[in-house]
Structures are given as C-alpha cells and as structure tokens.
Amino acid sequence: MFSMRAVVLPGLRLLLRGLAARSSAPPPQWPVRAVIADIRVLGSRGLGSYDRGRTSGAEGKGEEPEEEELLSAEPLLPTASQRVCVLHPDVKGRPGRTELTRRELQVAEAAALVQALHGWSVVRTLVVPTRVPDSRLVFGKGNFQDLTGKSGGCPDITSVFLNVERMAAPTKKELEAAWGVEVFDRFTIVLHIFRCNARTKEARLQLALAEIPLLRSTLSRRSAWPNHEGRGSRYIMGSGKSFTELRHQALKEKEAKIRRALERLRDKRSLLRRQRTQREFPIVSVVGYTNCGKTTLIKALTGEAAMRPCDQLFATLDVTAHEGLLPSRIPVLYVDTIGFLSQLPHSLIQSFSATLEDVAHSDVIMHVRDMSHPNTEQQKTSVLSTLQGLQLPSALLDSMLEVHNKVDLVPGYRSPGPGVLAVSALLGRGLDELKAALEESVLRATGRQVLTLCVQLGGPQLSWLYKEATVHQIQELPETGAAHVTVIISRAAYGRFRKLFPG
Helix, strand or coil: CCCCCCCCCEEEEHHHHHHCCCCCCCCCCCCHHHHHHHHHHHHEEEEEEECCCCCCCCCCCCCCCCHHCCCCCCCCCCCCCCCEEEEEECCCCCCCCCHHHHHHHHHHHEEEEEEEHCCCCEEEEEEECCCCCCCCCCCCHEEEEHHHHHHHCCCCCEEEECCCCCCCCCCCCCHHHHHHHEEHHHHHHHHHHHHHHHCCCHHHHHHHHHHHHHHHHHHHHHCCCCCCCCCCCCCCCCCCCCCHHHHHHHHHHHHHHHHHHHHHHHHHHHHHHHHHHCCCEEEEEEEECCCCCHHHHHHHHCCCCCCCCCCCCCCCCCEEEEEECCCCCEEEEEECCCCCCCCCCHHHHHHHHHHHHHHHCCCCCEEEEEECCHHHHHHHHHHHHHHHHHCCCCHHCCCEEEEEEEEEHHHHHHCCCEEEECCEEECCCCCHHHHHHHHHHHHHHHHEEEEEEECCCCCHHHHHHHHHHHEEEEEEEEECEEEEEEEEEEEHHHHHHHCCCCC
C-alpha cells in the first residue's frame, strides 16, 4: 500500500513556459554559466519552501547544511486554489451491484484526496468506462473524444485528477494538450498531501527521495522538445554531456545524498530502539487505513492532551511514540504510524521503509479499523496486504490485535467473534477491555511473567524490584518484617534478581 515536476530555477522555468506557449519562436540561448548554476541547484532540491520551519526544537537547529539543501524545492502542484474534475477510469468487468458500489467508493476516496489539499475543491466527477486502461490515452478513441469535447465546455475546471496510480510522461503530455488543463495522477496528489503533513526531517527526506522518479519522468518529457539544450551546441563547456544528461546526473547525485542522510537517521533510530530494548519498554505499533482513528485511539489510551487528532486523510505522517500504562501499571509505548491507502505507489512504500521498520521491531501490532466506512473490508485487505509486503515476522502478524473503532456510528453493530475488540475511541467505550487484551498480548510477546516474591521490607530487594520490574501489589507480613510482592517481570530481570539476591 504506499503514484513531480522537474525543478529548475524560477527564471529558467518561466522561460520554458514561454517556449511552450510560443512553439513557433526560435529556441532561447541560455548562458553557459547560468545553466551550470541551475544544474548545481537542481541537485539540492527537495521539499517546498513552505515546508521549511515546520520542524521545531533541536531538530530545526543544527540541521546539516547538505540536508537543509535537500529539503528545499518548489511545490509539486499549483499553489493557487484549484477547481478539479475527478475522472475515474472504470475498467469494464462483470456488471453488478458489487462492482457499482466499489466504483462509487473509489470515486469518493479520490474526491477526499483532492479535498485534503488546502483551497482545492471538486466541481465535477466523471466515471468513464474503458477496456484499455494501460493504453497511451487511457480511454478508447470514442470516449477520449467525448471527454475532450466536454473539457472544452467547462471553463470552471482548472485541473483534472485522473484516478490512476501513475501516468506515463507521454500520456500526461497528450492529455494536457488535448484538454487544455493540467492533469494529475494519484501518485502526485498523494505525495503532495504527504508534503503538506510532514513535520520531521526524516519524513521530509523520505518524501524528497520519493520525488526522484517523477523528476526523472519530467526531465524525459521535456527532453523531447527540439533543441531544448540550447542553440549553438548540445554539449556544456566541452563536457561531452547534454543539458538533460547533466540534469539526470544531478538527480542521481541528489538521490545518493538523500539516501546517505536517511542512513544516518536510520542509525540514530536503531540506537533509540536498542535503548528502548535495554529498558524493556514493550512496543505496540498502531496501524490502519488512513483516517481510521489511530491517533484518537492512542490519545484515549494514554490521556496525552497534546495530541491533536484530525478528521483528514494522512493527518498523521510522522511516526511518533506515546507512553501509556496498562492495567497492571506496565509502561508501554504506542507507536503511531502512517495511514495506509489502497493503490499506494510501491516507490512511496519503499521510501518510507525506514520508518516502517518500527513496526517490524514492535512486540504487538494493533490493527485499527473504521467500522463506519462502507468499504471497511476492502480497507482491511489493503492494510494486511501492505503488512505482508513488509516481510514482518509471522509470529507478529499472527498475534495481531484487530480493533473495531467508531462502532458508535454503526447501528446494530455486532462483534464478529472472539479476538476482535470493539471500541469508540471518541466516546471512550471499550477501552478497559482493550487495555486488558493488550496487556495479555504484551506479556505473552515479551516473555514477562506474574510472580509473587517474598522479600524483606528493610532490604534492598524491594527498591530493586521497583526499578527493574512492575510492582503490582504488596501484602505485608508483620510478624516476619517481610512482604509478599506481586510483580510483572521479564525472564532476564528475574534471572538478575536471583543472582543478586539468592535464597
């Protein structure tokens, strides 16, 4: 489950636009020094300037200059408000109510993606049948001509969202030329939403990495323009390489820099993970389809007032950890992960692989489902498919807890059976049962055990247990000066206890 524009200097970009608008005009002559400066800057492009300053605290300060350069780029999509036509290619199959419902839900999700962008609105939706979705123009000749005629009669539409995972560069070029407006695919829309919601440096670097394929695609499309390297010589200062070849090389260097920066962050993440392991903090990864209520549920379980859930697709992009307590006072870390989405481009999943490593190293996975969504079963399939693609340990997948959220919005809801927890995170229903089930899963996954130990109240044993285990209950024995102490303790800690305090 997780389909960008080449970035050039503003002046050069305006020049290219002018060239496209006046195809009969002679190609411009670009000063060699300006072209080389543009190539150098191209290698440092990443995320838009509107995303700068979103990091706070220590992360915003002391950021390495190379990484700061990688995190500056122009917007992928127009910054002005857009009136969008959502165009859904309906691949012809077996007719029936199931197919109709599925099509309607796909269109609704596409519209929700558009509305997640500030200032963007859906003014029209079109479902057009096609038997050849992989063809150059996506639709058959007749339907394509019909769409072209309709687009000319709709001046209120400023762009089209073609609900396909990725468009090939020639397809995008031909559709925009025929319809007279910009056309975006699912990959570009989703990636731009990610940009708007990314806060941490790691998430922003991962997005910059995911941009690379689109930047290469745009370069390939522009390289088709005749003589676009400039008049007089197709090579730059005797380098033996054309302007386009040098820009591809700059993108390759940029990709290598981003991967190095992410590797440094991956090392830091591994160090933090080892520290958590040494402190024996159980980790619960909370996963689910986007906007299923993961953040709201974690807030309800932890009581963390600073969390700000948002009813919006991909409101949570950065992986965050939040401490909570289980019924026996066991401290646990809830890891809030990025929401999943059907038809999420594979390259985007790969870019976020470092972030998703936290799921693989967790003790328990909690799969949150939005039971009020009409497509909840398909969403479940998408989430499970993505988790299986991450090659997680089979024991981790087999022990996953399934949580049905928003059951208060489902009239007559019935639990499908044992192993499923029904909650309303917003209203606080079912949380006690969920915590009890989580505690049972955590104890089983981490090898912790509940023991009652007899210790002397005046000795060092009790203070050691408070430090290294979870003290659940103390029953004093006044005649002996001792107490029966019920603790939840790991096997390793219990071994240390017996070694320090034999007998």
